[in-house]
Amino acid sequence: MHRTHYAAEVSAQEIGKTVAVAGWVDRRRDHGGLIFIDLRDRSGVIQLRVDPSAGPVFSAADRLRPESVIAVEGVVRARPPGMENPELITGAIEIEPMRLAVLSEAKTPPFLPHEEAERVDELVRLRYRYLDLRRPKMLAHFALRNRVVFAFRRYLHEHGFLEVETPALARSTPEGARDFLVPSRLQPGHFYALPQSPQLFKQLLMVAGFDRYYQVAKVFRDEDLRADRQPEFTQVDIEMSFVDQEDVLREMEALVHAVFRESLGVDLEPFPRLTWDEAQRRYGSDKPDLRAGPPLLDLTAAAHRDHWPVLGAAEHVAAVVLPGVNPSRRQWDGLLERARALGAPGLIWLWRGEDLRTNARALGAGFVEALAAAAGIARGDGLLVVGGPRAETCAVAGQLRLEAADAFGLRQSGWKFLWVTDFPLFEWSDEEGRWVSAHHPFTMPHPEDLDRLETDPARVRSLAYDVVLNGVELASGSMRIFQPELQARVFRVLGLSPEAVTAQFGFLLEAFQYGAPPHGGIAFGLDRLVMLMAGAKSLREVIAFPKTARGTDPLTEAPSRVDPRQLRELSLTVVEPS
C-alpha cells in the first residue's frame, strides 16, 4: 500500500477512483453497524466509512484506537446528499476502505491532540511534546516559521548576501550575557563558549571581503528565561560592507516588507523612525508600542511657565491621554496604585464629561482647567499626569500608557513597526562602576559626538538601531568601528586595559590592521518574529522543543548528570552546591 494522496488532497475529482492514504486515527465514531474514522495527516483529515460488509476491514476498524497509525486503500465516494460536512475541506467525500493496515498501535495518550489540548498543563504538553506538536495549530506555527525563514533566505540570496556558517564552539568574551561554556578535552582546563551572536566572526567576514553575509544562526545566552526569552534561540544575522546606516536601514526594511508579503500576504506601511531620545520622551520606552493609544504629552513647559502647583517644580511633566474612555472610580484608583508601584509619588487624573472630574480638586479649579486645556483633551477623554525626574517620569508614564491601553481596550491590532535610532553608546553600570556598551563595544559612535567620547560619555550617541514591532524589540544592529584607533578609544572609555583588550579581542583589532571596509549590520530575533506573526504569547509555541523557565527539557530531561568517566576525560570535578 503506497500512499497516493495526502488526506486533504483527496477531492471530488477522485470520486470512484482508488486512493491510498496514511496517518493517525483522529476520531472514531462507532455506530455499531457503521464506523466512521477521521484519518489525520499533515494536510488535514478525511473521513473513512466502514460498514460490516467490509469483513476484515470492519473488524480492524472495530478495534482501532485513537492516535494509532494506519494505512488505507479504498475507493473515494461522494457522501449521500445532506451528509456533507461544510466544515471540512474533504467534507463532501469519504473513503470506503478496501484494505486497512494498522502500522502502529497507540497507547491511550495523556491528552488527545485536538485544539482543546491548548488548555492542558504546559508541563504535560512539553513532557509529551510530540503529541502536542500533532495539533494542527502547532503544525501551522512551524509551517509559518518555515515560510518566514524561506522568505528571509530568498530575499537575502537574491540581494547578493552569502550565507556562511560560523563556529558554535567559540571563544568566551566577558562583555554581554553569561556564556554557556563547553570544556575542551584536548586542552584541559580550557573552555569554548557557545556564541551569544556571531558578531566577531561576521566582522571578520567583512574584513575578508565577503561584502554581504547572512546566517540563520542558533545563539546561546545563559540568563534567566521569560515568556519571550529562551537560552538558545535563532537569529537571522546580517552584515554589509561599504554602506552607511541609511543603506542598512533601507535594505533591512525592504527585507522585512518582503518577509511579511511572502509569508503572511501582508503589505506593510513604511516604518516610521524615532530617535532613542524621542522614543523615551514620547513613549517612555526604547521599544514603543504604537498601537497603545497616542504618544505621551510633554507638559513640562506649561507647568514651569504657569507655576502649576506641585508639577511646576518637577523636572519633567508627562501626560497620558486616554481618548474616549469612562473609567470607574475603582479603575482610577487602580491606576493611582500602579503609578505608586512604578515609583511615582503621585498621579493626577482627570476626565472631561459634563464637567471635569479629577482627584486634584484640592489644587484648585483654575489649575485643573489649565491642565485640561494644556493637554487639549476633548469630552470623554481621560488624562493621567505624572511629574518628577525626567527619565523616571517618562518611564512611569510610558508604562501607565501601556497598562491603561489594556485596561480600556485602547490597544489596536495591526503591525506597527518602527525604527529606533541613535541609541546611547554607553550606559553607566553601578554594579561594575564603569561605563559599559549599550549595544556592544564595536558599535560606531555617532560622528557628531566623537569629540565628547572621553569628556561626556553619557551624551555620546551611536549609530545603533532597533526594529520594533508592536512594542517588541525584533532586531538590533549598528554600524561598526573599523578603525583600530577609534576602537582603542572606545575600549579606553570602557575601562578595558590594552592588555585585556589584546587578550580578548586582539585578533579582531589585528584583522582591522590588514584592511577593513566600513561595515554594519543587524540581527533579527527569528523566534520572536514568528511568535508575533503567529499571535502566540510565548516563544515556546514556536520552538519545537523549548526549555521550561528553569532551563530544563521535560521530554529529554536535559540537563542531566554525566558519567564520572566523562568528567575525568574533561579534567573536571563537580563541586556540589552546599
Next chain:
RNA sequence: GGAGGUGUGGUGUAGUCGGCCUAACACGCAUGCCUGUCACGCAUGAGAUCGCGGGUUCGAAUCCCGUCACCUCCGCCA
C-alpha cells in the same frame, strides 16, 4: 537573587473561613447497545488518600511550617 500565581483520577476543573468528602462534574478509558456520524448517541463500570515532608487537631484536600515542580513578572538578558 526577589515577588506573585498554580498544583485534586489519564486530562480539565469543583470542593479550599476543618467534620455533611466514604472527594463531585466533564472529557478520556473499559464493557455492552446502536447503519449516516463528524465534539455521534445511550447504558453500565473502572480509575484520585487531593505535588511531597512535617506539624496543629478528636478530625486536614481544606489551617501552619518546610520543600519540589510549573507559569508570570522584577533583577539579569553587550
